[in-house]
Amino acid sequence: MSEHRYQPQEIEPRWQRVWADEHTWEVANVPDERFEKSYVLEMLPYPSGEPHIGHLKNYSLGDAIAHFHRRTGRRVLHPMGYDAFGLPAENHAIRTGVHPRKSTDESIAAFQRAFRSWGISIDWSREIASHEPSYYRWTQWIFLKLFERDLAYRKQAAVKWCPNDQTVLANEQVIDGRCERCGAEVEVRQLEQWFFRITDYADRLLDDLDGISWPESVKSMQRNWIGRSAGAEVSFRCEDVDPAHPIDYPVFTTRPDTLFGATFFVMAPEHPDVFRLAAGTEQEQAVHQYVNHVLTERVEDRGDAEKPKTGVPLGRFVRNPVNGEQIPMYVADYVLMEYGTGAIMAVPAHDERDYAFARTFELPIRRVIENPDGDEALPYTGDGPMVNSGQFDGAHNRTAYESIVQWLDNEGTGHASVNFRLRDWLVSRQRYWGCPIPIIYCEQCGIVPVPEDELPVELPDIEDYTPKGKSPLAAAEDWVNTRCPKCGGKGRRETDTMDTFVDSSWYFLRYCDARNDEAAWDPKVLAQWMPVDQYIGGVEHAILHLLYARFFVKALADMELLDVQEPFQALFTQGMILGPDGQKMSKSSGNVVSPTPIVERYGADAARCYILFIGPPDQDAAWNESSLEGVYKFLARLWRAGDDFAEHHPARPAEQPPEPEGSSLALVRKANWAIDKVTGDMSGRFTFNTAIAAIMELVNEITHPRSADAELSARRFAIATAASLVFPFAPHLGAEVYERVTGVRVWEEPWPAADSTMLTAETFELVCQVNGKVRDRVQAPTGAPRELLQELALASRGVQHHLNGHEVVKVIVVPDKLVNVVIR
RNA sequence: GCGGCGGUGAUGGAACGGUAGACAUGGCGGCCUCAAAAGCCGCUGAGCGAAAGCUCGUGUGGGUUCGAAUCCCACCCGCCGUACCA
Numbered sequence: 001m002s003e004h005r006y007q008p009q010e011i012e013p014r015w016q017r018v019w020a021d022e023h024t025w026e027v028a029n030v031p032d033e034r035f036e037k038s039y040v041l042e043m044l045p046y047p048s049g050e051p052h053i054g055h056l057k058n059y060s061l062g063d064a065i066a067h068f069h070r071r072t073g074r075r076v077l078h079p080m081g082y083d084a085f086g087l088p089a090e091n092h093a094i095r096t097g098v099h100p101r102k103s104t105d106e107s108i109a110a111f112q113r114a115f116r117s118w119g120i121s122i123d124w125s126r127e128i129a130s131h132e133p134s135y136y137r138w139t140q141w142i143f144l145k146l147f148e149r150d151l152a153y154r155k156q157a158a159v160k161w162c163p164n165d166q167t168v169l170a171n172e173q174v175i176d177g178r179c180e181r182c183g184a185e186v187e188v189r190q191l192e193q194w195f196f197r198i199t200d201y202a203d204r205l206l207d208d209l210d211g212i213s214w215p216e217s218v219k220s221m222q223r224n225w226i227g228r229s230a231g232a233e234v235s236f237r238c239e240d241v242d243p244a245h246p247i248d249y250p251v252f253t254t255r256p257d258t259l260f261g262a263t264f265f266v267m268a269p270e271h272p273d274v275f276r277l278a279a280g281t282e283q284e285q286a287v288h289q290y291v292n293h294v295l296t297e298r299v300e301d302r303g304d305a306e307k308p309k310t311g312v313p314l315g316r317f318v319r320n321p322v323n324g325e326q327i328p329m330y331v332a333d334y335v336l337m338e339y340g341t342g343a344i345m346a347v348p349a350h351d352e353r354d355y356a357f358a359r360t361f362e363l364p365i366r367r368v369i370e371n372p373d374g375d376e377a378l379p380y381t382g383d384g385p386m387v388n389s390g391q392f393d394g395a396h397n398r399t400a401y402e403s404i405v406q407w408l409d410n411e412g413t414g415h416a417s418v419n420f421r422l423r424d425w426l427v428s429r430q431r432y433w434g435c436p437i438p439i440i441y442c443e444q445c446g447i448v449p450v451p452e453d454e455l456p457v458e459l460p461d462i463e464d465y466t467p468k469g470k471s472p473l474a475a476a477e478d479w480v481n482t483r484c485p486k487c488g489g490k491g492r493r494e495t496d497t498m499d500t501f502v503d504s505s506w507y508f509l510r511y512c513d514a515r516n517d518e519a520a521w522d523p524k525v526l527a528q529w530m531p532v533d534q535y536i537g538g539v540e541h542a543i544l545h546l547l548y549a550r551f552f553v554k555a556l557a558d559m560e561l562l563d564v565q566e567p568f569q570a571l572f573t574q575g576m577i578l579g580p581d582g583q584k585m586s587k588s589s590g591n592v593v594s595p596t597p598i599v600e601r602y603g604a605d606a607a608r609c610y611i612l613f614i615g616p617p618d619q620d621a622a623w624n625e626s627s628l629e630g631v632y633k634f635l636a637r638l639w640r641a642g643d644d645f646a647e648h649h650p651a652r653p654a655e656q657p658p659e660p661e662g663s664s665l666a667l668v669r670k671a672n673w674a675i676d677k678v679t680g681d682m683s684g685r686f687t688f689n690t691a692i693a694a695i696m697e698l699v700n701e702i703t704h705p706r707s708a709d710a711e712l713s714a715r716r717f718a719i720a721t722a723a724s725l726v727f728p729f730a731p732h733l734g735a736e737v738y739e740r741v742t743g744v745r746v747w748e749e750p751w752p753a754a755d756s757t758m759l760t761a762e763t764f765e766l767v768c769q770v771n772g773k774v775r776d777r778v779q780a781p782t783g784a785p786r787e788l789l790q791e792l793a794l795a796s797r798g799v800q801h802h803l804n805g806h807e808v809v810k811v812i813v814v815p816d817k818l819v820n821v822v823i824r
Numbered sequence: 825g826c827g828g829c830g831g832u833g834a835u836g837g838a839a840c841g842g843u844a845g846a847c848a849u850g851g852c853g854g855c856c857u858c859a860a861a862a863g864c865c866g867c868u869g870a871g872c873g874a875a876a877g878c879u880c881g882u883g884u885g886g887g888u889u890c891g892a893a894u895c896c897c898a899c900c901c902g903c904c905g906u907a908c909c910a
Binding site: 772 | 889
């Protein structure tokens with residue numbers, strides 16, 4: 001009887017064929033008022049090699065949510081695509097000579113096979129890949145739209161350069177002074193590059209976080225990254241260089257209340273005026289030496305806050321606007337050109353860095369805020385009454401804050417100001433395998449956008465991918481040399497390509513209208529689907545992708561190309577699957593678990609259930625094969641229960657029996673309990689681990705010998721319910737068992753609703769406590785009045801035993817739950 | 825430093841302020857079998873006890889409460905992010 005065994009290898013392909021042949025998961029862009037829409041989206045994969053176990057988790061999670069939404073009466077958009085441009089394919093090409101398009105397409109095929117073999121319910125009619133001209137045509141179009149609005153611009157700047165990948169990087173792609181991709185130490189170079197003006201959106205990117213359901217951790221990371229600081233901009237005047245033409249140097253400070261304590265002034269080594277200021281002073285030589293030294297220092301070393309402060313005097317003075325004092329100017333590397341104005345007022349008494357610098361250079365330290373605790377220690381960064389601050393003496397610094405800013409404003413020496421840590425997004429890359437930037441440089445007309453009707457600017461084939469400090473595309477002379485669209489004269493194409501994060505900043509929009517050849521999307525179609533109701537992916541994208549995509553949506557909304565302000569209404573960040581050793585999976589540690597052999601051996605359903613059962617999905621979890629077998633056994637038992645039943649009874653729709661008794665009642669109750677539990681878990685925190693545990697309990701009840709004499713309809717109902725509930729996690733098995741027992745396709749059935757009368761029994765176990773400690777448990781009628789419960793508890797053996805002789809002070813009764821007798 | 829999250833059996837993990845440890849793994853015992861595999865049933869936090877039962881127990885120390893893993897305060901440890909950001 002070998003066929004009476006759970007054989008996922010037989011069941012799974014059969015249902016996959018049904019879903020493929022019938023296009024089951026496709027949805028049309030035709031509005032249907034009867035149903036609410038739901039857009040469920042997992043972050044699109046980067047197709048490099050084979051899918052790994054993290055992908056299995058990501059798409060198992062998303063698929064369960066998509067199925068649940070469908071069966072609770074929503075029209076679900078659940079598409080798939082590939083983030084196909086990028087460095088790994090190109091580096092592979094450099095090593096092997098294989099065109100990145102070929103290796104990428106092979107990898108995409110592997111992903112497609114995997115998704116089908118996992119039974120993920122994807123609307124394949126909307127599939128996209130960012131390296132196809134039909135997609136990147138619109139990436140280029142968006143670039144041009146941003147360019148039109150001056151949100152894409154070109155400027156010379158000190159940028160982060162990866163010497164290994166031979167390309168510039170966005171600030172977000174530099175981790176601890178190293179390249180996010182290859183780990184090489186990043187250098188700083190002055191280069192002309194393309195930027196997106198994301199800083200224009202800093203305020204909105206920050207404020208709108210309040211309105212979306214995202215994990216607090218991700219919101220907080222974005223808030224920190226945007227780094228909004230409120231303070232004041234204050235001008236310090238330098239009359240030294242030419243008294244006839246004084247120069248005002250603004251600084252940004254979050255502590256204008258400490259202005260009276262500013263005893264020196266520091267500029268960043270990159271500040272453009274540093275050499276001019278030092279010129280002609282005895283410091284000239286020293287300043288040159290110092291600045292040159294700093295600029296050759298490693299980025300990582302310079303950022304170390306622990307290292308001793310260095311710097312040199314500029315030989316000049318500036319005037320403190322609040323008290324007219326002339327304070328010395330310095331150049332020091334602890335001041336950063338990228339933040340604020342590249343110059344600071346130094347208040348050593350109330351700032352740790354300024355304090356350290358002042359001690360090293362023996363500069364005056366003047367306390368202007370007292371510590372209410374009477375502690376004399378400096379630096380003191382807390383609040384307190386002001387001293388040595390002229391007219392503000394005695395006032396509390398927080399109270400005086402506003403009036404100082406007001407006073408500066410009246411004097412014309414300062415004003416309230418806000419500063420952001422966020423920098424503009426550097427998007428050009430000196431690499432081949434990316435979306436070409438649709439720009440032409442003309443000797444006459446300068447920077448000229450490629451006309452929309454000439455899009456896409458197709459990526460040409462080239463021979464040599466090796467990076468040479470400029471884009472490999474520069475070698476494609478035929479392609480580079482073109483005519484200026486404006487004047488018809490000689491033009492040269494931009495040879496840099498776009499950061500791949502540009503491609504993935506709008507793909508969720510393209511899914512809505514993926515086959516539109518006339519436009520990136522039809523705004524009316526977009527309005528039907530956007531925003532994404534549930535987005536699912538890894539935390540590693542907390543800043544980069546999630547910030548960029550939000551920026552794109554806001555910018556496009558401002559152009560009235562769409563009408564949402566936020567792309568992802570709710571976000572769920574999954575935890576990582578670690579190796580069996582609890583370490584991050586990596587080729588070098590040899591602990592990588594591939595999903596393919598697991599799926600082949602245990603089936604996709606078991607692999608999917610296991611990965612969801614392992615723990616709360618937002619937490620990291622170590623892979624453990626023996627637990628996987630436990631999940632497999634559970635599925636096999638459900639299959640066997642269905643098989644046994646179907647062997648002896650013809651399929652008929654499952655219904656809850658009207659008045660079950662005895663073991664039938666127990667079974668029906670358990671089924672309803674499971675419906676209630678699973679439904680709750682699916683709707684809230686996605687705690688699929690406890691949902692699966694509840695289905696396990698139901699299956700345990702079904703197969704337990706005590707349920708053997710339950711009536712037919714009760715057994716059918718219980719088995720069908722288990723199959724129905726397991727369907728979002730194990731779709732093949734759910735469909736198989738449900739159909740064999742009921743004759744009906746489970747995905748066409750609505751999600752089961754718990755019968756509330758079955759969620760409670762006539763009696764319950766009353767917990768009897770004395771002073772909060774459990775002393776007995778007795779059966780009591782459900783819904784019994786408090787008096788009765790109190791009576792039962794007081795009469796119980798355990799309570800009596802502990803009562804002896806003590807005075808009962810009071811009795812707490814929690815209906816249908818417990819009684820606590822308080823004694824003295 | 826700052827921000828976020830977490831600390832519960834041998835293990836992964838459950839527990840609207842109300843029976844701590846659901847479910848699963850592992851372990852032990854049993855059934856079935858000539859035997860094994862598979863499957864099924866039961867037990868499984870620690871200590872004391874013949875048993876009934878008692879005591880202890882959710883990182884540490886306090887607090888609130890009839891009752892705290894859960895709420896509050898202080899601290900310790902771990903993970904993640906970020907950092908000379910003025």
